[in-house]
Amino acid sequence: MSTLRPEKEKELFLKKFWKNVGLILIGAFIYSFAVNSLLMANHLGEGGVTGLMTILYYWLNVSPALTNIICNGVLLLVGWKLLDKRTIAYTVVAVTGISAFLKMTATWGLKLEEPIVGALFGGMLMGIALGFIMYGEGTIAGSTILAKIINRYLGIKTGTAMLFFDLIVAVPSFLLIGIENMLLTIIELYVSAAVLNQLLAIFGKRKALTIISKKHELIAKKIAEITQKGVTLIPGQGVVSGDPQMMVYCICEQKQLVKIMAAVRAVDEHAFVVMEEVHSVYGKDSLRIL
Incomplete structure (x- = not known):
């Protein structure tokens, strides 16, 4: 038996909607900062669409913001029939926010003497960012859409499923960034998945x-x-x-x-x-x- 009146439910829905949008935009900013300042500034890769984004940037100097919006737009169409429309709507907010913040933070590179520091802290920030976005009921499209689908139908943890899909892109990246940076990228992906799983366990x-x-x-x-x-x-x-x-x-x-x-x-x-x-x-x- 619900004790909430329809007008109260509407008020709560709007309150939750704006709260989720705020969480998603915070996560989008942290994500973009980590990509530009810690990963790409130190010639590290990533997984999923973000990995393709870095590869195209290193190889052809294609704008990461442009790659993000185009590739994730295609994947959103894939997820349209498989994920609920609310998640899709919030994901549009996340993808748009990430592209905007990628453009904003494009010159915020932090060149480090030890790339492993960028991998560790980049992975930590990526995991935190994804935690914010998923707590706001969104995804960043890319491998997170695929991970959400796997989670929904097979029950595999979201962070673990993401790690699997991300590695498919990250491992071949050694052709552009070298073996050492590719291995550091795998470390970054593992840290990101571990942080995300912990955050989602707490949030849930x-x-x-x-x-x-x-x-x-x-x-x-x-x-x-x-x-x-x-x-x-x-x-x-x-x-x-x-x-x-x-x-x-x-x-x-x-x-x-x-x-x-x-x-x-x-x-x-x-x-x-x-x-x-x-x-x-x-x-x-x-x-x-x-």
Whole structure:
């Protein structure tokens, strides 16, 4: 049973939409900075479309911003029927933002004495950037679209699937950047995938609460006010007493837990509460499986 009115749901949708756009643009900026300042400035490669972008830049001096928008536009068409339209819309924001920021940061190169520093910190920033973008329910197209599809249908972690597709592009890049820089690129890709997997594991964690109380309706209303999401009432029956019971079921974020428990105690200090760890959720108003 949802306790949210249609106008409230619309307000929450718009709030979430602009929050996601903000997260995606932050991630797009970090991503572009890492590519221009740490990777390309030190003649390192990348995987997926970004890898093709660096190869075309080293080989033919093609603008990375142009390569990004064209190649990812094609891949967006591939993902159009396989991913939900909301993810596609947010991905358009991410791809457009990355192209704009790539243009903006084109002269921000940080030439390092030790390229491995660029590989390590570049990988870390790339993973953080992708975490922001995916937490905002978007992708950067390229290998992330393919990884999202693999994640959706095979359950393989997004970061791991991305690493696989990225290596397909990164390994042959030694023809342009040399064996040593190609190996450093693989290190960068591994760091990026590891950071991304850790971030998505943190972002995906939720708590599932099952609450039994005679004041279930008031408790459900209080929880909905805190979480700004729907709450479900499940009918049940006590085995010993034989009395009918109503259970309140909800998914909440870790940071909301203290407020929810305080609200439950304020309504009914004798309420029975079961709390479970949830690593991923899928559905309306929730994060996708990560």
